[in-house]
Amino acid sequence: MxxxxxxxxxxxxxxxxxxxxxxxxxxxxxxxxxxxxxxxxxxxxxxxxxxxxxxxxxxxxxxxxxxxxxxxxxxxxxxxxxxxxxxxxxxxxxxxxxxxxxxxxxxxxxxxxxxxxxxxxxxxxxxxxxxxxxxxxxxxxxxxxxxxxSYLTAWRMLFTKARVQPGETVLIFGIGGGVSLAALQLAKLAGARVIVTSRDSRKLQSAAEIGADEGIDSGSDVAREAMRLTNGRGVDVVIENVGAKVWPAALRSLVRGGRVVTCGATTGDQPSADLRRVFIRQLQIFGSTLxxxxxxxxxxxxxxxxxxxxxxxxxxxxxxxxxxxxxxxxxxxxxxxxxxxxxx
The missing domain is CATH 3.90.180.10 (Medium-chain alcohol dehydrogenases, catalytic domain)
Incomplete structure (x- = not known):
């Protein structure tokens, strides 16, 4: 064959x-x-x-x-x-x-x-x-x-791990890749508000066309923008498969008690760990695969x-x-x- x-x-x-x-x-x-x-x-x-x-x-x-x-x-x-x-x-x-x-x-x-x-x-x-x-x-x-x-991975991240609910806000890093796009589509079907990031303005525009509510240039201060877009509250859930490069921004974007789910580490698997933020804000961190x-x-x-x-x-x-x-x-x-x- x-x-x-x-x-x-x-x-x-x-x-x-x-x-x-x-x-x-x-x-x-x-x-x-x-x-x-x-x-x-x-x-x-x-x-x-x-x-x-x-x-x-x-x-x-x-x-x-x-x-x-x-x-x-x-x-x-x-x-x-x-x-x-x-x-x-x-x-x-x-x-x-x-x-x-x-x-x-x-x-x-x-x-x-x-x-x-x-x-x-x-x-x-x-x-x-x-x-x-x-x-x-x-x-x-x-x-x-x-x-x-891609879609099965996003499913487990959103619904088994993060347990996303209608009306919650989800921040998805690196829109354009398979898992990130799957998470966007599935989160919208679940009734969530979705914010996506990318350095490519064309990808942000394409994401908006299939349902993304807001887009953030990942070359900017993503956490600051996420806070601005949520009136200083922070997002309920972060979906990320980028790894070390975005980890600090992912944690700083979360509301108190928020959840971050990770399934990849394309930019490195040894991120800085702001443990004080994790325990003081009672953040939840989930690993997920397939x-x-x-x-x-x-x-x-x-x-x-x-x-x-x-x-x-x-x-x-x-x-x-x-x-x-x-x-x-x-x-x-x-x-x-x-x-x-x-x-x-």
């Missing part, structure tokens, strides 16, 4: 488009012919180093994906050949204490597609049936694939009922993968960069 895989670590010179062995479907698994995947920051991380993530080379890239079922077990009642589906990328052990209580995302030996095992940038993949979900019919394959990482199987089902139900459509920056064939990775690395995208697996 055709696949995009890494043969080493460094840059695009280690990203190869070529042939890899077809996956062998095991009992309890579903063989899926992939139609689309979208790029995530972890794709760059795996290409560049993959440090700290157990994997072997060559490895097929791609974390999320959507496609059509090719084969399932006889007697499977929920899934059938020819059905359009979307994949949950986290494969839990099903035995540890976290898996047993339904928190697969906390599994002590979880494996992610495109990180610990072959991923979705290929013609076929075989995964456990529990990781395969019917695709919302109103979405195309690229839009559906986008749900598996989401579990039940949360994914809830997200898909909301997408079906609300008509939400993920924001797609562009759709690319396999031959455009290097250029798409470059665009992601430069941060030029507004929305998800989709790779159409069934197009050359």
């Amino acid at each position: 055709r696949a995009a895989f890494i043969t080493g670590h460094g840059g695009n010179e280690f990203v190869t488009l070529g042939a890899r062995p077809d996956p062998k479907r095991k009992p309890g698994e579903v063989l899926v012919r992939l139609k689309a995947a979208t790029l995530n920051r972890v794709d760059l991380y795996m290409r560049d180093s993959g440090a700290g993530i157990t994997h072997s080379l060559p490895q097929i890239m791609g974390v999320d994906g959507a496609g059509v079922i090719e084969a399932v077990d006889d007697g499977e009642k929920l899934l059938a050949p020819g059905q359009s589906v979307v994949l949950h990328p986290g494969l839990g052990c099903r035995r540890c204490e976290f898996c047993r209580r339904g928190e697969q995302v906390l599994c002590t030996s979880i494996q992610y597609l495109g990180e610990h095992r072959d991923g979705t940038l290929a013609d076929f993949i075989s995964v456990p049936a529990s990781n395969v979900f019917p695709m919302p019919s109103a979405l195309d394959y690229a839009e559906a694939a986008a749900l598996s990482v 989401g579990d199987l039940d949360e994914f089902g809830q997200l898909l139900t909301l997408v079906t009922q609300s008509g939400l459509k993920p924001v797609i920056d562009g759709r690319h064939g396999f031959h455009d993968l290097h250029a798409a990775l470059d665009r992601l690395e430069a941060g030029r995208q507004f929305g998800k960069l989709a790779i159409l697996v069934d197009e050359s």
